[in-house]
Amino acid sequence: MHLHSPRRWRAALAVLGAAVLGTALATAPAGPAAATVKPAATVKPAASAAFSAVPHGVPPRPAPPSTPDPSLTAHALAAAPGPLDNPLKGFARYYFPGDSENSGYPHSLQWSYFGLSEVMTDPNNCGSFNWSVLDNALNEIASYGNQAAIRFYLEYPGGTGTHPGNAIPHCFDGHVTYRTNTYWGTTSPDYDSPYLLSALGGFIAAFGARYDGDPRIGFINLGLVGLWGEWHTWPFDTDTSSDSYPNFMPTDAHAAQIIQDYDAAFSRTKLEVRYPTSGGGAANNLDVGYHDDSFCYREGSPLAGVTLPESLGGADYAQLQLDLNEGTENKWITDSMGGEVRPEIQSSAFSFWPGGSGQADNMRACVELEHTTWKINQTSQSYSATDPNVGAAVRLMGYDLSVTNAYYRNAASGSTTVGVQIANDGVAPFYYPWTVTLGLKDGAGNVVATWDTSWDLRTVMPLKIRAFPDWGVGSDPTYLDYGYPQYFQAPIDLSSVAGGDYQLVMRVKNPLEALSANAKKLRFANATQNADGWLGLGPMTVGSGGGTGGDHTAPSTPGILASTGHTANSVALSWAASSDNVGVTGYRILRNGAQVGTSTGTGYTDTGLAASTAYTYTVQAYDAAGNVSTASSPLTVSTSAAPASGSYEAEATGNTLTGGAAVAACTGCSGGAKVGYLGNGATLTIRGIDGGTGGSRTLTIAYASAENRTATISVNGAPATTVSFSSTGDWNTTGTATTTVTLNAGTDNTLTIANPSGWAPDIDRVVVGGTTTTPPPASGSYEAEATGNTLTGGAAIAACTGCSGGAKVGYLGNGATLTIHNLDGGTGGSRTLTIAYASAETRTATISVNGAPASTVSFPSTGDWNTTRSVPVTVTLAAGTGNTLTIANPTGWAPDLDRIAVG
Structure with missing residues (x-):
């Protein structure tokens, strides 16, 4: 089977991508000292033992779910369009360090390549690894609330010295034969070298030991082999019958060894390899998905698709034709399908939705038959968030979950049962075992009780699947019933909940929330879904008295919301009062969709905000029975710039975190976030500090620490000063420590906080005393x-x-x-x-x-x-x-x- 024709778009993309993306990545500072790791594992951990191959052809339907408990009352939930930036699905944008990564079309994934030589940096030891380049990228991506999709490579056409086109580690030198791919100008190692295979096995084992299950990573492409780590070396490939180029690819047995090493090293993070035929199909019976990097493109003369099968106008080497040949077209049931929308068609791929035109193939057919979960799509940054074609495609990709009904007793006390029925209108399941939590909110919107469940969202399969014409079950398109609205139920104990009226709610915990306050929430396609992640299931009265259970009328929507002023860290709001059949108890104030406070009047001042930042507010009224009004019209207000004294947030964009340092939520911190895990080689560097006219300045460091700690403070590379930080009692309460430093004139000062021999406190922000703003020049x-x-x-x-x-x-x-x-x-x-x-x-x-x-x-x-x-x-x-x-x-x-x- 030959590969597709030469993809000349890669040459131009390589020059741009390596020059821009690679340059930025390679400038990241070095991390802590490398460590020697154990050899590659050979046995898959038990955590993945549940994987089993799916039969070729029409897949058998899963077993139907249990029926809801007839003693529970059904509460139907209204549907609404799902969010466009749900986690782990949709479009992935390229990661560029320091950029505003949440601009453009809504997304929750960011993509990045890494050269193997950027991690295997010791020229004398292939068992030594420096992970700083990867950790720096993952930390920044997580700080935006996104998860990463990544790949390591050895040869990258068009690379530069700063983001190496040749990423072969120097510890291979003298041990591995190097060849030249004269078409692309890359150095191709002997992929059959026992030394190379052993070194790659050690790297993969260390990679898995450090990052398997890391919440910052959504998907890993196996990479390492071929151009761009894409498992082909065209034209120096296995098809030698029609050209004079020798074959640079590894044997199937050696390629299979790499695939098996990855499968052994990763039992939790989802893996993907380029082709169903890679390594002689070695991944086909393992817990590894595929990534189609020429997604939905048509090439050649006459045009033929490189994703859709021959039965739908595809080439004989098309991705889904290979799936049919290998009998893996149903692998999506257990493993993710990623890749990239072919760059030539990214600007037009969805213009003809659901069909295609020219070199853009039938996009809906591509998504539905591949069961696509995510795709790299850099051009999506210019898409309109209101484009109905793009929105339909993104919602179809991966999972699209909604709760059709909630089942519970309207009034309950002690131990009771709650059930939900979840449907999936997407093309694939959710692939991770994230925890589903039930909760109760009081009338002010505060969560007063929570219960984690054992519900597994991975079992909620798509309700319909599109049949391949090759299955012979009907003309295209034919849709077959597959999944069911999956029913889950769990007991909850209300004995510690005060009697009264509440809202029953449900959410799914994104593990990234433990590292980033901005972590994207998994949200359902329901009208009662809140931006804070909680889905409203309906009212519930707790206790025998039932509270004020007779009132079920919500207050009217609050009137026009306005700002009555703002500072660098606060916004003052006012609104027109709501009315209610009994009486309005108060108002919930929501910032960017999450509640930040309540008010009994028609005004509120939101404090602790970041300077020079836009915030969007809405207000809801509630009554004593817990009925909540619809939200007011939104109002966006920008805080003022930071005051002249010079206040610098630790988590701000542009700061550099090395080692394991990471942005984390902090309820008592300015901006609601801090930088933690500092010390023992992990550092925080704040750049662009204004020194005014220069000289001695007082530095006030706001921090949080549950124990006494110390840190070193270094300005502009000068010898460090050690500062003591007393315990603040917990990790969300802040205190301050001061020290004196010498700053240069102007705004080019840098400050590094570290502790080379222990843990430092978590840092909230740094304030420079006495800094003044330079007045504008006479020209104005x-x-x-x-x-x-x-x-x-x-x-x-x-x-x-x-x-x-x-x-x-x-x-x-x-x-x-x-x-x-x-x-x-x-x-x-x-x-x-x-x-x-x-x-x-x-x-x-x-x-x-x-x-x-x-x-x-x-x-x-x-x-x-x-x-x-x-x-x-x-x-x-x-x-x-x-x-x-x-x-x-x-x-x-x-x-x-x-x-x-x-x-």
């Missing part, structure tokens, strides 16, 4: 992100490495505006504004001064979102400092704004 320079500017709509401050002050204002246009106040017009009259901006594409914006009619200005592309250039605009300013300038775009997106200079 105004930062877009400065305190006092007004942002409306979704406009928000974001980091920008190439911008003045390291920040910009983005998401302008389509109703979102930026207004800069107090521009100095001098004596008034015609003036030239120089507008510095960043934009990866050509955009326009309207410029209005003092409310005058707006003029439209064109902003050419700067190449990316961190490179700036400027355009001049002539405006008329009034005399004095009372001028205002508003930048908008009522019909599209404007560029991101860095600053304005008045000439």
